[in-house]
Structures are given as C-alpha cells and as structure tokens.
Amino acid sequence: MNYHTQKLLKLNLVTWRMVTVGGLLLAGLTTIGIRAMYLQGLKDTYLQGKGDAVANRYLTLPAHRGMVSDRHGQPLAISTPVEALWARPAELKLSAQQHRQLAALIEMPPEALAKRLRSRTRGEFAVRRPVTPEQAAKITAMGVPGLVLRREFRRYYPAGDVAAHVVGFTNVDDVGQEGVERAYQSWLAGEAGERRILRDRKGNTIRDIAPIKTAQMGGNLALSLDLKIQYLAHRELAAAIKTHKAKGGSIVVLDAKTGEILALANLPNFNPNNRRNYQPGPMRNRAVIDTFEPGSTIKPFVAAAVLERGLFAPESVIETPETWRVGNKLVRDVHPHPRMTVTEIIQKSSNVGSVKMAMSLTPMQHWEVLHRAGFGQLPGSGFPGETAGRLRDGASWKPVEHATMAYGYGMSVSLLQVARAYMAFANDGEVMPLSFLKREPQEVIGERVFSPTVARQVRTMMEAVTAEGGTGMRTRVAGYRVAGKTGTAHKLIDGRYASDRYLSSFIGMAPASDPRLIIGVVIDEPGGAVYYGGSVAGPVFSQVMAASLRHLGLPPDMPPEDSTRLTQPSAVPPHRNVWGPANDRPV
C-alpha cells in the first residue's frame, strides 16, 4: 500500500481503458483456449492422421512369384519387375505437342492414346503396360503432371511355346491358370509383407514403428523337364505334323528309371508370353488331358498277361487266319500270315493273333492286367485336369468287347498313361510314379506290375518290332537297340469308326538292353497317304531318341557286328570342309 500513498507513483487509471485492455486479453486467452480444446479434444483423430501421413508410412514389401526352371536350372518362367505407365486424369496436363511426343514414345497411335486418356475422368488407370526402361526414362524426363510410372511384376516365359503346355501360364493377377503354374500355385506365389516406418522431412526412413511383417518370397521350382530334349521333341513333332499334314500330335519323353517327365509337347500350342489370342483349344495339354483308343500299342499287355499265366511262351505258334469271328465281329489282319509265334504277333501287330491270345484269358484276368498297368486310373502326375481314361469293369465285358480290347478298342487312354504303363516293360516290371518335378533317383519307390522275367520277354518281343519284318523299322536308332510298339487306330467320330481317319502312334524305349528313356508319340489324323504308326510317329521317335541318347551320353548297346560300319574309321568318305578356308580350326 506504500505505493499508493506516494504521490509520484500514483496512476491516474481510467476505468474504461482498464476494462477494454483486460477484456481483450481475456478474449484472446479464451480464443486460444477454445481453439486448443478444439484441436486437442474434438479434431485430434483427424489431425493425428494428417501428422502420421507425413511422418508414418506403410510400405508394402513386394514378394515376387518363384521361378520355374528346367532340371538344369534354365528358367522356364520368371517374374521380373517392369514399369507401367499410369495416368491420373484429375491432374493430367498434356499439351498437344506433348501428346504427340508421348504417343510416338509408347508406340501408340495418337488417336488411340487420346481415346485411352479420355476413357475415364477419375481415379487412376493403366495407359501402357509394360514400358521399356528406356521409354520409362524418357517419360520421366517429360515431367508431365498426372502421368506416373508404376513398378509391376510381369511373368516371362523364355522358352515360349516350346514348353507352354507343361509350364502353363498365369493371369494378370499372377494366379496360375494352367499347367505347373496352376498345380503349384501356393508354392510359387509370394505373400507381400508390410512395414510401418517413421520418415523425416526429406523422406528418409528413420525407424520402424511396428514389427516388420516380412514378405514371403515365392518358392522356386525345378521341373523334371530337360529343355534341350523338350526343344528337340517339339521341333521333331512340329516337323512331322507339317510333313504329314496332321491335325495335331503329342510327344512324351519319360526317364524309365525315375518316372520323371523329361519332355512333353503338344501341337497345336500357344505362346504364353502373349495373352491376347486366348483360345482354349491350343492351350489343352493333349498328352495328359485328352484320351484316345490306344489300338495296337495295347498288345504287349495282352502278351504279358498270357506269358505270366504260362498259357503261351514267346515262341509258341498260333494259327492266325486272315479273319477270325468273335460273336458277330469279324477280326481282320492287314498283313495276314497263316501261323505266327507270339513274338511275331507283336512284331507284325496281328489282330487275330492278339485276340486269340486274349480269349484264352477270362475277361476278369484280362481286365486285371490292364488295371494293374494303370489303365482307367489317374496316372498321378499331379498335372491339373489329368485324365484317368476309361476302362470298363471286366465283369461287364461281352465277348466282342473282350476281343476288341485285345487290340486296343473299347477303352481309352491318355498318351502319358500309355507311356507310364510301358515303364513296366522298360524297368523290369516296375512302374515308377510319374513326376513333373525333378527328383533324386533314391527317392522313388516303384510299383511292381510284371515279374522281371515277363517284362524282359515282352521287351525282347518289342525289339523284334524294329527288326527286319517288323512294323517299326523306321524307328531304329543307329548304334542302339530299340524296343517299341506301333499303333494305328481308326478314330471314333460320331459313334462310328471313320475308315479314313487315324491316330498313328509309337511307344518305344532305348537302349533296349537296359532302357533309360521311353518316348511316346501320337499323331492325330495324318492327312497324307501314309498313316501307319511306324511310318508317321516312328521317325519322330527315332530322331528324338537318337538326339536324347546322345545328349544324355548313354553308351550304345548294339552288338559291334551289327554296327560295324559305325566302328570302321577307314570307311570315312572324303568330307566336305564345312569349316571353310580356315583349316587350323579344331575339329
């Protein structure tokens, strides 16, 4: 109170000023208080979100799909990141000149580009996917607002149409649609991960705010295919189909020791790198999905059935008239011989002889052998949509059916199934489980179908097929012994057998002393004058077998006296100098 009493310090305060100033200060304070309450209390979630949007980021960790490779690691399907051009129409500002420049850059007619850009007015959409890295760099250099480059994964199939049916393909969302891509979808597909991070003003990552959910990369897959054999098989099949003006065809190459599928090709086929021409027909893996009546290629199983019951021996002689009646069905031989041994029946593919052998069995016994060999059952390759074929229960067979079954009519099989069944002859009676995946030999346990003796006896008979007088003389491979069986089946069209449409096939194995490879070839409707399995499918077999045996480095097993011309170095003719003038090249 001392101050008030001192005159000098006494203030002449005007009341209204005091009130005004005090009021203003109070008002300011209240405003700030209310504002603070508003921001902190009422709008805090919104603001927190805004703040987090600047500093906090969710990053998606991309996971790419695993690679599919052949057995030697050559890629067959591989995912690689590509740039895609996207547009945000709301922000897009493109001058007429830039428009022309962009159109030229992405190789699109200017009108088409304009139409594309006008197609939507909101959101984002892809303009061109993918663009090459060079194009991407130039687009970035143009700096057009509203045009963005996005990183996407695209699946490439380096082998193209050669391995298309086995590998299959994925759709735009990277989901397997066909083949191995579909069968092993869950293994191949990756799962994208996520991180939540804190960023500074410059966009550097400072730290993780939440535990990282790591991306699960898709697993890689090594197939059993051998790309070289696959390529050979595809090339020879295509050549044969062209020569014989056929509608299509399939080829399967199996490793007889492990059951691995070394090559599988079908024609017509498709290019998996180009999804535009989508047609279901050529995409079908005929060798696995389609069935046909096997025709004469079934005869070795009849022979095996009668041999294992001791009804006949390989050299037993059977009367084989030109025709033979079973019920109201007349069985006929194309090249009749009055009497043949069991070996000759297989060698010359006699229908009558085969029927007579089969009729010595009961239908159930006959059915049981075919069933044991895997006919009418899924071959178990794991390929999507594989067919079991059709083999009716033996108890319901009529005598006519029993007879036609002996030469491969009245039942249906897939090429893969027949090739698998032939493994029993190749592998001394054991059938190995099929696989599209590479595996180690010790992993597999076979299934015994025939005794080793019977399997070897039948294999020797099938070797006669490729010998002088057999139906498969054009299937020989120089230096190697080959065993196999030809088949020429009439096609069933609208419930009747067409007299002029055939399926020509050959299933064979080599080296016959200890078969390593089994090759099955089917040619659909050869259009030329030649239609016998041995002449149409046989040469394909021979070419692919010869090249594959050489590729695998298997020693020739032909006795030297039969292949003297191969071992006579003096017989070398004067040879054209394919090397040109440079003679110092190593040969």
Add this chain to the structure above:
Amino acid sequence: MSRLNIALAALLILSALAVVQAQHRARSYFVELERLKKEARVLDEEWGQLRLEQSTWANPARVDTLARTQLSLIAPPQERIRVETGATAP
C-alpha cells in the same frame, strides 16, 4: 555438497549428449541399412533380368539356327562317328 551437484550436473549433460550422439548414429546406420537393402533388391531384380536375357540368347531354337546358318555346322554323318567301347571316362 554443491561441488558434488556441479559434478553430477556435468555428468548429466555429458550423458545427455551421448544419448543424442547414439541416437544420431543409430539413425544414420538405419538409413545406410535401408539404402543397402534397396540396393540388394535392385541387384536381385537385375540378376533376374540377366537370367532372362541369358536364357533368351541361349534358347535352343536360336542356337540351332545360328549353328546351321552362320557357322554352317552339321550333325556328323554316321560314317564319321566312331564308337569307342571299353573304358568309359569317369
């Protein structure tokens, strides 16, 4: 007593500075780690692309065509092949 307080205050300041320093180093290492991770990813992608390129060049169809047309290679005729029997190379 006051001397001890001063000493403690000095220690406190030192440790605070050390925290700042450690935090800064942690952040720089983290940035470095991020950069290296990104580089690894880029290299991984490049490797995939190189594999793709390699397989395109090594495509059997292409090798076949080049061997036949440019290098004039032919498959040896049977007469030129001599089969050595006996000991096989290991």
